[in-house]
Amino acid sequence: EAPVQLNGGRQMSSVSSPFGLRPVGTLGGEYTGGFRQYPILSSESTRICYGDIVKLTDGGSATTIQKDTGTSACTPIGIFLGCRFIDVSTKQLTFSQQWSGAAHTEGMAYVADDPNILFAVQADGTVNDDDLGANVELEQTASNATLGISRVSLDISTTAVTAALPVRIVDFLGGHDGDERGSNFPIMLCKFNTGHQLGIGVVSGNAPGGG
Numbered sequence: 001e002a003p004v005q006l007n008g009g010r011q012m013s014s015v016s017s018p019f020g021l022r023p024v025g026t027l028g029g030e031y032t033g034g035f036r037q038y039p040i041l042s043s044e045s046t047r048i049c050y051g052d053i054v055k056l057t058d059g060g061s062a063t064t065i066q067k068d069t070g071t072s073a074c075t076p077i078g079i080f081l082g083c084r085f086i087d088v089s090t091k092q093l094t095f096s097q098q099w100s101g102a103a104h105t106e107g108m109a110y111v112a113d114d115p116n117i118l119f120a121v122q123a124d125g126t127v128n129d130d131d132l133g134a135n136v137e138l139e140q141t142a143s144n145a146t147l148g149i150s151r152v153s154l155d156i157s158t159t160a161v162t163a164a165l166p167v168r169i170v171d172f173l174g175g176h177d178g179d180e181r182g183s184n185f186p187i188m189l190c191k192f193n194t195g196h197q198l199g200i201g202v203v204s205g206n207a208p209g210g211g
Contacts, residue, residue, distance in 0.1 A: 013179075014184050022119055026116045027118065031114075036111055040108065050150060052079070052080045071139070076195040082098075116191070121154055126186070129181075135159070136158055139152065154167065170190055
């Protein structure tokens with residue numbers, strides 16, 4: 001897969017090549033690279049890659065991170081940006097942009113958990129102007145283990161006003177006059193509509209756009 005250009009240059013969105021969620025800003029301004037660390041249990045066997053959505057779960061003696069695989073409903077704490085752990089084979093401290101699912105120990109996930117974060121994510125089809133402001137489901141495709149990146153995208157056929165849908169479409173990346181508008185698989189600017197940091201069971205509400 002070709003690397004995804006999110007800053008500068010013309011976007012290449014004529015092919016479907018989802019890359020998960022990439023933080024690019026906040027509702028109030030720029031994204032400065034901030035993240036919070038959350039523990040991962042050594043028993044966590046699900047692969048988590050850069051750009052995947054993660055949620056909190058009760059790990060017994062600790063609250064820990066798991067991949068959120070929801071499509072029409074999610075409870076995200078944020079976006080997975082990588083992790084550190086003691087490698088189960090080498091016994092060495094290791095930094096990686098993915099949690100492989102092996103029984104590593106002392107795992108800590110780096111998570112962009114600002115509830116006002118804006119992220120870039122590719123749609124799985126064309127997006128109409130009427131889709132802006134709508135809520136939408138996610139397409140959960142298996143991550144790319146070789147590159148260590150997520151393959152989550154927007155299921156653009158599901159745009160609706162439904163309040164409980166997990167993601168709100170804000171704009172085309174680059175705005176109305178940018179390169180993404182009118183492309184076959186545009187990269188969109190979105191925010192979480194539901195999630196732990198927004199309050200359990202609390203959603204932003206019905207979308208003004210309806211798809």
